[in-house]
Amino acid sequence: xxxxxxxxxxxxxxxxxxxxxxxxxxxxxxxxxxxxxxxxxxxxxxxxxxxxxxxxxxxxxxxxxxxxxxxxxxxxxxxxxxxxxxxxxxxxxxxxxxxxxxxxxxxxxxxxxxxxxxxxxxxxxxxxxxxxxxxxxxxxxxxxxxxxxxxxxxxxxxxxxxxxxxxxxxxxxxxxxxxxxxxxxxxxxxxxxxxxxxxxxxxxxxxxxxxxxxxxxxxxxxxxxxxxx
Numbered sequence: 001x002x003x004x005x006x007x008x009x010x011x012x013x014x015x016x017x018x019x020x021x022x023x024x025x026x027x028x029x030x031x032x033x034x035x036x037x038x039x040x041x042x043x044x045x046x047x048x049x050x051x052x053x054x055x056x057x058x059x060x061x062x063x064x065x066x067x068x069x070x071x072x073x074x075x076x077x078x079x080x081x082x083x084x085x086x087x088x089x090x091x092x093x094x095x096x097x098x099x100x101x102x103x104x105x106x107x108x109x110x111x112x113x114x115x116x117x118x119x120x121x122x123x124x125x126x127x128x129x130x131x132x133x134x135x136x137x138x139x140x141x142x143x144x145x146x147x148x149x150x151x152x153x154x155x156x157x158x159x160x161x162x163x164x165x166x167x168x169x170x171x172x173x174x175x176x177x178x179x180x181x182x183x184x185x186x187x188x189x190x191x192x193x194x195x196x197x198x199x200x201x202x203x204x205x206x207x208x209x210x211x212x213x214x215x216x217x218x219x220x221x222x223x224x225x226x227x228x229x
Contacts, residue, residue, distance in 0.1 A: 004048055005059040008183055009084050010176075012067045013106055014091035015099040019125040022166035023091065024067045027176055032167050043067040056188070063180060082114040086183040087159075089175060091123045094163065097143040100124075107156060119186065121160055121179040122153040128165040 012020040021043060022033040028045040045065045051057055066085070068078035082088075090106055092099040103122065110120065129142050146163065153161040159182050164171035 003060065004062040005056070006061040006184070007064065008061055008086050008180060008187075009064045009066070010087045010089065010179065010183075011081060011085045012065065012089050012091060013078070013110065014123075015093070015096070015102050015106075016069070018091050018093040018096065018099045019164075019166050020067050020089075020091050023089075023123070023125060023164060023172055023175075024065055026166045026169055026172050027065070030169070032169075051184075056184075061180075061184075063176070065176075079109070079113045082110060082118075085114060085118060086187060087119045087121065087179040088114065089121050089123050089179060090158075091125050092144070094124045094126045094142050094144050095129055095140040100144045100149065103152070107158075117186065117190075119159045119179065119183050120156075121162060121175060121182075122149060122158050123175050124149050124161070124163045125166060127163040127170055128167050 012024060014020055024043070024045045025031060025033040028047055043066075045067065047063045047065075049061055049063060051059050051061065066081045068081060088110055090103055090110070092103050107120065110118065124144060124146070126140070129140050146161075149163075150161045160178060162171055162175040162178060164175050166172065
């Protein structure tokens with residue numbers, strides 16, 4: 001017997017070394033991945049969480065998260081994992097402006113190979129570094145300001161922008177919570193619309209018109225971190 005009511009698939013994508021794997025480990029194991037090896041192809045993590053409010057309060061979801069490699073050589077492999085995802089976290093490092101600039105290419109690739117209704121949340125990782133021009137541990141400095149990232153996310157029609165730190169845990173729950181809540185709301189609204197359309201077609205069917213069957217399988221989720229929606 002299944003221990004969840006909904007399933008939601010999310011993907012992590014962005015340049016290599018921007019902290020995608022560390023974000024996944026922080027979320028699933030609540031620890032910092034001090035020495036992360038480059039992801040080979042894809043890695044997987046999951047979490048069972050409970051929805052805390054709304055019509056689905058008390059129900060549980062299984063969040064499936066696919067961490068994709070940032071290297072170009074694995075692009076053909078990782079693209080196959082875009083399909084079926086309801087949400088994507090597009091990650092860049094706040095200490096690397098080039099990783100932010102490259103988000104445009106990642107987004108174009110995602111839109112070409114992902115689902116039409118995919119929701120994308122922009123995530124600026126390594127938020128534990130100090131401000132621009134100030135010294136930081138390891139010599140890293142912030143190269144991307146919040147205002148610029150927020151503006152780009154708005155221009156591209158993304159679901160929003162969140163800053164995180166896999167090292168301290170700051171914003172990690174918020175990032176996954178925000179995306180999961182939005183994906184769940186959209187999926188449930190779509191399901192309600194399809195149910196309504198199905199009821200409205202009954203008179204046509206009785207008159208001899210046949211409409212394609214609609215699958216009402218639950219494949220959306222909400223809430224991450226055990227406390228969210």
